[in-house]
Amino acid sequence: MKKDILLLDGANGTCLWAKTGDNGPVWRFNKLFPDAVKELASEYIDAGSDFVLSNTFSANRPSVAPFDFSVEEIVREGVILAKDAAGDRARVLLDIGPLTGLLIPFGNIAKEEARECFREMMKYGMMEKPDGIFLETFMDLEMLKIACEEARQYDVPLLCSMSFTKYNPKKGGRTMFGNTPKQIAETLAEFGPEAIGLNCSEGPEETLPIIKEYGEVTDIPLIYKPNAGKPKVEGGSEVDYSDFAEEVSKAAEVPGLKYIGGCCGSSPLYIKALAEKIRTL
Ligand SMILES: [Zn+2]
Numbered sequence: 663m664k665k666d667i668l669l670l671d672g673a674n675g676t677c678l679w680a681k682t683g684d685n686g687p688v689w690r691f692n693k694l695f696p697d698a699v700k701e702l703a704s705e706y707i708d709a710g711s712d713f714v715l716s717n718t719f720s721a722n723r724p725s726v727a728p729f730d731f732s733v734e735e736i737v738r739e740g741v742i743l744a745k746d747a748a749g750d751r752a753r754v755l756l757d758i759g760p761l762t763g764l765l766i767p768f769g770n771i772a773k774e775e776a777r778e779c780f781r782e783m784m785k786y787g788m789m790e791k792p793d794g795i796f797l798e799t800f801m802d803l804e805m806l807k808i809a810c811e812e813a814r815q816y817d818v819p820l821l822c823s824m825s826f827t828k829y830n831p832k833k834g835g836r837t838m839f840g841n842t843p844k845q846i847a848e849t850l851a852e853f854g855p856e857a858i859g860l861n862c863s864e865g866p867e868e869t870l871p872i873i874k875e876y877g878e879v880t881d882i883p884l885i886y887k888p889n890a891g892k893p894k895v896e897g898g899s900e901v902d903y904s905d906f907a908e909e910v911s912k913a914a915e916v917p918g919l920k921y922i923g924g925c926c927g928s929s930p931l932y933i934k935a936l937a938e939k940i941r942t943l
Pocket of ligand 1: 861862863889925926
């Protein structure tokens with residue numbers, strides 16, 4: 663394996679739905695199906711992941727409120743399960759995604775409300791001592807900044823990743839809010855992130871030019887964790903595991919690339935193929 667590249671995990675949601683047969687919010691599984699959550703993390707580590715994410719992506723107050731659970735129990739349990747699976751074989755990152763909905767004036771979430779939600783998740787997550795915080799799939803740099811400000815209350819490595827729309831060769835990489843890799847890198851620099859980059863988005867082919875663009879505009883280490891393309895009606899994803907490994911590993915050439923993995927539609931099989939591919943580089 664290229665010594666300077668670390669392997670992240672793959673999808674959580676799509677794999678946990680398949681494992682449990684329950685298609686509801688997967689953070690509930692920390693209490694409902696803890697063995698399945700732990701088993702998936704173990705499978706990723708067996709496949710080669712150096713890091714696994716806690717199953718806490720959207721376990722924020724507005725999402726959890728309608729259910730008979732508390733943010734505290736879900737988030738703490740998420741980190742505990744990942745740490746149990748990891749032991750001393752891998753490290754665990756507290757996973758936090760964006761809030762559902764948009765900040766005022768585009769939507770109805772006030773900045774202070776967003777801040778409270780991220781603060782609460784981090785407060786409980788950090789009680790279980792993960793090795794870092796992973797902010798991912800953000801589409802609005804303003805919302806990500808709020809989460810970064812809260813994360814900086816803790817002295818742990820901070821990884822920040824945004825989701826991009828379909829690549830436009832004329833305009834370059836853009837998030838749904840029009841944020842560019844350059845703008846993202848410049849804005850996040852003040853938080854001293856361990857790494858920044860992209861996840862999910864539109865599959866490896868569409869995102870390779872975007873991670874290259876990141877490499878041209880910043881010296882901050884990079885994260886590349888794309889999804890496996892669109893889900894297929896008959897099940898599975900557009901990009902199979904060997905094509906995924908082939909495509910995603912091309913990002914290893916990008917200067918500064920440090921963290922690599924998969925997002926929606928990927929599975930331990932994809933991460934294993936990717937680990938094997940990178941080992942040959
Ligand atoms: Zn995804």
